[in-house]
Amino acid sequence: MPSSRTPAWFLPSLLAVTVTAALVAVPQAGEPAPSSSTVPLAAEQPKPAQGKTAQGKPGTKPRPDARDVVLAVHGGAGAALDRETTTPAREKAYRDGLARALRAGQQVLDRRGSSLDAVEAAVKVLEDDPLFNAGKGAVFNADAAHELDASIMRGSDLAAGAVAGVRSLRNPIEGARLVMEKSRHVLLAGEGADDFGQRHGLTTVTQDYFWTQARWDALMRAKETARGSKTAAASPEALADEQSKGTVGAVAVDGRGDLAAATSTGGLTNKLPGRIGDSPVVGAGTYAKNGTLAASATGAGEVFIRGAATSTISNLMEFGRLPLASAAYEVVVKRLPALGGDGGVIALGPDGDFDAPHSSPGMLHGYLTEDGTVVTKVFPDESPANS
Template sequence: MNKILTSILILSSIYFTVNQQFVFAQTNSGNYTIVIHGGAGGFPENAPDTLKQAYLNSLSEALSIGKNILANGGSSLDAVEKVINYLEDNPLFNAGRGGVFTSEGKHELDASIMFGKDLSTGAVAGVTIIKNPISLARLVMEKTEHVLFAGKGADELGLKLGVPVVHNSYFHTEEQYQSWLKSRMPKQPGETVGCVAIDKFGNITAGTSTGGRQNKLPGRVGDSPLINAGTYADNRTCGVSATGIGELFIRHTVAYRISALMELKGYSLKQACEEVMYKVLPEGAGGIIAVDKDGNYEMIFTTPAMFRAVANSEGLFQTAIWK
């Protein structure tokens, strides 16, 4: 009897300790950080002032959406989804409404999201009727036992789950169409959107959404819907969202590599991001945004420009385009 009682006490102690640690890990610290990218590429510095301001205003609006959610104690998961929803609905960006054209003159969209608390993930690739791919990616994570749905199966899942759907022509914008007609060649790669945030409870979420590469072959999938390549989040290390030449980010497992350098080699977020962007990837590959478990952030790119923004609980609120 004494042995049984002792065992019960030991197990109770372990259970209490584990749950005590869990509660402690979810304590409201009051601190948060959020970073956004609207794609890395070759946006010219001599672009019309009205266009520059339109991008900066859009980044500021997106940042305000995420900041307000986090400041009011909301989750990083909600903040990332809502920020990317805004960017998907904004025709200035190559995601959702402003998605580029495939070589067939159609639109195929990709997105992924990852929650660093338990490494849960969801992604969709090649969707053609889903208004906000990032929201369907979240439902894949929360409502199915799978990680990635593609093509017709992803569209049908969206219909089944009741997400807003549109005709493929909804994604058609005149600016993207004229660009496609003129060149029929790939644009400067990397116009993708993404968001990474850590909330007051220490939970990190990363998300990425894209229309792909201009004039891509039908069925081509880049890094944006691929966990480990274009998106990654782990509460123990950091969250990352990438933008650029997807094939390069896939080959070098960029998003996870940054986290792994922190976890396995003890790198700081800055060291890990610089190692990958400057030493692993070639010049001009694209960019990344990242936030670590302490709220530090990085926004690194090797292209001429990257639409980006950052805010935190200390009052920081910035938007930028060029270096």
């Protein structure tokens, strides 16, 4: 239901927020890049929800990570970035990537646009960034090809669309939305999905568009590992790439209280051709329902499918009457690891409660609050794994 608060996007354009450590400075459109000056973290970091205890501390009651959130994104679960091997420039690149996605979504919300438009805009930015495993940064499959998956869902009426195994759509999330709005189906796969997008005017590319050195090196290392070789060396850039493997996604709530979620991925390095994970599966990798939550998942796709991860969180909220953080914790931290896989979700409620539980060592993610503050988390100690 719509919030009684006056949403921030009804106010004049917000100033860019200068951040450091867990926050990142991002210029508004048309503004010059900020200088190296920063403000103390305490001056910018939003206060956690009242009574929140440290994430990952055994025996603590799950609490939302933040309140008054209108948009959140993730860049994949895994080991996140390692402080010992990640250069300041590399750290900044990841923070900037997450923040650009948040600002793209914010521009939609500032215009009183829909949450659906906001999550699509945010995910497109991440798909265009080669640092993330989606779109331009997609990993290679075992045949040294790229097969991409994406899905999108609107919480007001449970409308959803998805594409799987596409090879020529530059932005698979656009294909997912097209399936939702221009077909009577929910999921199209392979050549049919590519052709459907092309017929409706989506930008298409050849496979070499998705090629990056870091992803190629990751494929070579994966194949050497599969052959039993232990000699494959990794450059600092390739190591950082490996540490940030995963999926991208976004969740949002707009001024009408409508929720939306979107997820996009290149899948697993060296995966079998035709493999489809949870990202394009509604109820597993993506779910949005007004009154409960919008959620986007990242992690062990097969396990998230088997556990119907995101829809189960919603069901625990609706039928089990659990609060958002407790429901997300129950699924991501307690149930899914028991099935043999780890990962995380970003989960946003209609009241602005936000949580990002994960059983993996880390999860790249960030969020935007009503007052325009951007928070990004790229190191494991910024968002410790829940236990």
